[in-house]
Amino acid sequence: MASLGAKDYNFLFKVIIIGDTHVGKSNVLLRFSEDTFQDSFQPTIGVDFKIKSLNFENTPIKLQLWDTAGQERFRNITNSYYKGAHGIILVYDITNHLSFQNLDIWLEEVEKHGATNLTKILIGNKNDLEELRQVEKKEAEKKAEEIGMPFLETSAKEGTNVEKVFLYVIKEIKEKMEKGLLEKKEKGSKITGELKQGLRLDTKGNIKNKDDCKC
Numbered sequence: 001m002a003s004l005g006a007k008d009y010n011f012l013f014k015v016i017i018i019g020d021t022h023v024g025k026s027n028v029l030l031r032f033s034e035d036t037f038q039d040s041f042q043p044t045i046g047v048d049f050k051i052k053s054l055n056f057e058n059t060p061i062k063l064q065l066w067d068t069a070g071q072e073r074f075r076n077i078t079n080s081y082y083k084g085a086h087g088i089i090l091v092y093d094i095t096n097h098l099s100f101q102n103l104d105i106w107l108e109e110v111e112k113h114g115a116t117n118l119t120k121i122l123i124g125n126k127n128d129l130e131e132l133r134q135v136e137k138k139e140a141e142k143k144a145e146e147i148g149m150p151f152l153e154t155s156a157k158e159g160t161n162v163e164k165v166f167l168y169v170i171k172e173i174k175e176k177m178e179k180g181l182l183e184k185k186e187k188g189s190k191i192t193g194e195l196k197q198g199l200r201l202d203t204k205g206n207i208k209n210k211d212d213c214k215c
């Protein structure tokens, strides 16, 4: 997965990360975008997003990775966070059963604010802390099946499965785009309009309206 220069992208994908506070969301993003980890808890301040450019199956892709800004404590993440998102990573902490129980609340939020055809994945983070485990893998697999989401356990600390999560998300979004599933007009969905406009970047990295595009 080679990194790209600043301007050569075909696609812009917006991916957001949600879940209870302290489950490791910021560190999962940090591991993927910068291959680092922060031991001390630093609540994210302000709305934060990271940009990661990469080559996926010979296609230059620019990822906009949105992180919550501490407001997830009260689960009142605003509509604008979800708006235009193509992918959602839903995180719980395997050492905190409450963060797993709260998944239902997060799923309600996704239902309320998320677009149709969103790519979703469930991750159980901190799986390097086996001795503190409160959520059995089997329990989570059952849940994932119930809610129809793929599932992986990760460790942002050790890097386990983190890249796999993002590669899955990118692959799914790309396939949906190529099949035109994210561009279909759906009644009552403001989000699809946003997606449609936000999808393409020109070779200089500027967002292009799909309608102007001869592709």
Ligand code: GDP
Residues within 6 Å of the ligand: 020, 021, 022, 023, 024, 025, 026, 027, 028, 038, 039, 040, 041, 042, 043, 125, 126, 127, 128, 129, 154, 155, 156, 157, 158
């Ligand atoms: P957020 O509130 O969901 O964004 O969580 P953070 O990413 O800020 O992480 C909260 C705390 O958990 C920090 O002290 C991190 O160092 C720690 N943490 C995050 N991911 C892992 C992990 O995979 N393993 C371990 N052992 N600690 C983690």
Ligand code: MG
Residues within 6 Å of the ligand: 025, 026, 027, 042, 043, 044, 067, 068, 070
């Ligand atoms: Mg955070």
